[in-house]
Amino acid sequence: xxxxxxxxxxxxxxxxxxxxxxxxxxxxxxxxxxxxxxxxxxxxxxxxxxxxxxxxxxxxxxxxxxxxxxxxxxxxxxxxxxxxxxxxxxxxxxxxxxxxxxxxxxxxxxxxxxxxxxxxxxxxxxxxxxxxxxxxxxxxxxxxxxxxxxxxxxxxxxxxxxxxxxxxxxxxxxxxxxxxxxxxxxxxxxxxxxxxxxxxxxxxxxxxxxxxxxxxxxxxxxxxxxxxxxxxxxxxxxxxxxxxxxxxxxxxxxxxxxxxxxxxxxxxxxxxxxxxxxxxxxxxxxxxxxxxxxxxxxxxxxx
Amino acid sequence: xxxxxxxxxxxxxxxxxxxxxxxxxxxxxxxxxxxxxxxxxxxxxxxxxxxxxxxxxxxxxxxxxxxxxxxxxxxxxxxxxxxxxxxxxxxxxxxxxxxxxxxxxxxxxxxxxxxxxxxxxxxxxxxxxxxxxxxxxxxxxxxxxxxxxxxxxxxxxxxxxxxxxxxxxxxxxxxxxxxxxxxxxxxxxxxxxxxxxxxxxxxxxxxxxxxxxxxxxxxxxxxxxxxxxxxxxxxxxxxxxxxxxxxxxxxxxxxxxxxxxxxxxxxxxxxxxxxxxxxxxxxxxxxxxxxxxxxxxxxxxxx
Numbered sequence: 001x002x003x004x005x006x007x008x009x010x011x012x013x014x015x016x017x018x019x020x021x022x023x024x025x026x027x028x029x030x031x032x033x034x035x036x037x038x039x040x041x042x043x044x045x046x047x048x049x050x051x052x053x054x055x056x057x058x059x060x061x062x063x064x065x066x067x068x069x070x071x072x073x074x075x076x077x078x079x080x081x082x083x084x085x086x087x088x089x090x091x092x093x094x095x096x097x098x099x100x101x102x103x104x105x106x107x108x109x110x111x112x113x114x115x116x117x118x119x120x121x122x123x124x125x126x127x128x129x130x131x132x133x134x135x136x137x138x139x140x141x142x143x144x145x146x147x148x149x150x151x152x153x154x155x156x157x158x159x160x161x162x163x164x165x166x167x168x169x170x171x172x173x174x175x176x177x178x179x180x181x182x183x184x185x186x187x188x189x190x191x192x193x194x195x196x197x198x199x200x201x202x203x204x205x206x207x208x209x210x211x212x213x214x215x216x217x218x219x220x221x222x223x224x225x226x227x228x229x230x231x232x233x234x235x236x237x238x239x240x241x242x243x244x245x246x247x248x249x250x251x252x253x254x255x256x257x258x259x260x261x262x263x264x265x266x267x268x269x270x271x272x273x274x275x276x277x278x279x280x281x282x283x284x285x286x287x288x289x290x291x292x293x294x295x296x297x298x299x300x301x302x303x
Numbered sequence: 304x305x306x307x308x309x310x311x312x313x314x315x316x317x318x319x320x321x322x323x324x325x326x327x328x329x330x331x332x333x334x335x336x337x338x339x340x341x342x343x344x345x346x347x348x349x350x351x352x353x354x355x356x357x358x359x360x361x362x363x364x365x366x367x368x369x370x371x372x373x374x375x376x377x378x379x380x381x382x383x384x385x386x387x388x389x390x391x392x393x394x395x396x397x398x399x400x401x402x403x404x405x406x407x408x409x410x411x412x413x414x415x416x417x418x419x420x421x422x423x424x425x426x427x428x429x430x431x432x433x434x435x436x437x438x439x440x441x442x443x444x445x446x447x448x449x450x451x452x453x454x455x456x457x458x459x460x461x462x463x464x465x466x467x468x469x470x471x472x473x474x475x476x477x478x479x480x481x482x483x484x485x486x487x488x489x490x491x492x493x494x495x496x497x498x499x500x501x502x503x504x505x506x507x508x509x510x511x512x513x514x515x516x517x518x519x520x521x522x523x524x525x526x527x528x529x530x531x532x533x534x535x536x537x538x539x540x541x542x543x544x545x546x547x548x549x550x551x552x553x554x555x556x557x558x559x560x561x562x563x564x565x566x567x568x569x570x571x572x573x574x575x576x577x578x579x580x581x582x583x584x585x586x587x588x589x590x591x592x593x594x595x596x597x598x599x600x601x602x603x604x605x606x
Contacts, residue, residue: 147602147603147604148603149602149603150603151603151604152602152603152604153604180602181599181602182602182603184561184564184565185523185561185565186564186565186566186567187564187565210595211595211599212557212560212595212596212599212602213519213554213557213560213561213594213595213596214519214557214560214561214564216516216517216519216520217519217520217522217523217561219520220488220520220523220524221523224527248599251516254515254516254517257515257516257517258487258488258516258517258520261487261489261490261517262487262488262489262490263489264489291516292513292514292515292516293515293516296484296514296515296551299450299452299455299483299484299485299515300450300451300452300453300454300455300485301450301454301455301456
């Protein structure tokens with residue numbers, strides 16, 4: 001198995017849309033520049049959703065345009081539906097991501113559609129892609145794949161069936177998301193092993209949260225069974241990891257440190273990655289920014 | 304491999320001796336009672352060190368006496384030398400633990416002795432045990448086994464040689480401690496695999512820190528290669544895990560949650576374990592108490 005991983009930074013989308021403050025467009029550009037300079041090669045830069053629903057994302061087309069100027073960067077955007085996919089294609093995103101919830105209760109609460117209806121939406125997005133942007137990637141992240149704050153346990157067979165349905169509906173990759181921070185390492189190994197058995201190379205990223213402190217242990221578990229793409233958020237942006245109901249994204253700096261310390265190549269310069277916290281802080285004054293590595297510093301003798 | 308683990312609570316020793324405040328004796332008793340009620344079956348209850356050096360431990364003999372009244376509890380105490388071992392034997396501890404540093408720089412700074420001189424101290428302790436308390440256990444924790452804040456990297460061959468020397472000098476078990484929070488999962492797997500190859504059933508506990516956020520990932524890594532005893536500290540007591548130079552013990556509650564969620568039996572009631580935070584807080588007003596599980600709560604549908 002390869003000893004390199006792709007860290008997909010989701011802070012500019014998942015992080016920024018989870019907080020009330022709006023980062024100014026110029027600050028977003030500076031932050032993206034710093035993330036790119038640190039070596040990140042895939043960034044989810046925003047969501048194509050109506051600005052009245054998410055004012056934090058009102059400048060998404062402009063941000064995609066800026067991100068496209070950064071050499072070697074794969075520019076990813078979230079879209080909830082066909083209309084969002086049309087806008088992402090127009091903006092020129094390299095890849096789009098559709099969130100589909102494995103929990104029906106969560107899906108209905110979140111997008112007022114069943115998971116099955118979302119698979120139909122995906123099918124329409126895939127048709128649009130074939131017609132208008134065949135070079136663009138389409139990925140799905142299966143949210144609440146490890147448990148749901150509304151429904152509790154989520155049936156693993158149902159998660160796998162949904163993943164297969166998404167691949168059949170046209171997704172290039174299907175990943176699993178621990179939206180509610182309920183996953184444990186045994187479950188992560190089990191589900192990703194099954195996902196890879198079903199989808200092969202179309203098994204996608206691990207999007208894991210640190211809500212209950214297990215974020216890095218779960219990433220390690222996913223790595224152990226062959227996952228090589230990991231979502232993470234600089235400074236853990238996307239909700240206070242200590243507050244009930246918080247999203248608690250895995251902290252990019254801590255995840256990169258874990259892999260690099262293990263000898264697994266991330267392609268990221270950890271000093272420059274820590275430096276990318278400065279434009280984040282400057283763009284969101286007063287917002288909490290997390291990270292154990294940033295607090296403790298690199299260990300003596302590291303690399 | 305067995306799917307149960309022993310969680311060895313070190314907060315009453317490692318935690319309390321790392322902070323400036325002194326927990327009153329009656330509060331220590333209440334806290335021990337709560338830990339025992341939660342199902343903990345091994346607790347390091349204190350250090351036999353001169354009270355002028357560590358006033359937090361002045362009542363250690365009294366605390367050992369109380370702990371001995373708790374049914375089924377293995378009462379562990381730290382001793383730095385033969386004099387401490389004599390006092391622990393007099394008090395009736397079931398088991399003593401000697402810290403021996405793998406880093407010469409750390410050893411000299413900490414106890415003004417080389418690691419080799421500490422092995423001689425251990426030999427004297429083992430002789431005393433044979434003579435006065437053959438039923439008492441003697442374990443060694445090799446501190447700075449994964450790196451040292453003074454020396455940086457610590458040679459792995461030297462760690463293994465020291466472990467073998469400790470076993471030959473009479474230790475029943477030799478564990479490895481990540482004193483400076485510098486370990487990574489690949490290193491944890493490598494070192495514990497080698498330790499078990501050298502010492503077999505005398506390979507001891509994993510004492511891992513969360514200084515850089517990798518505490519639970521490192522525990523998982525140790526579990527994967529067969530380690531079944533884990534030190535942890537309730538509320539992460541033993542220094543703020545966010546402050547440079549902090550000890551950052553793995554949080555007992557979070558570790559127990561990880562194992563129980565994975566289906567690995569700890570014998571601990573997690574609700575009662577969370578309740579044991581109350582006497583800890585009451586005994587140390589104003590002291591920071593950590594833990595991600597305590598903040599986020601158990602996930603819906605857990606157990």
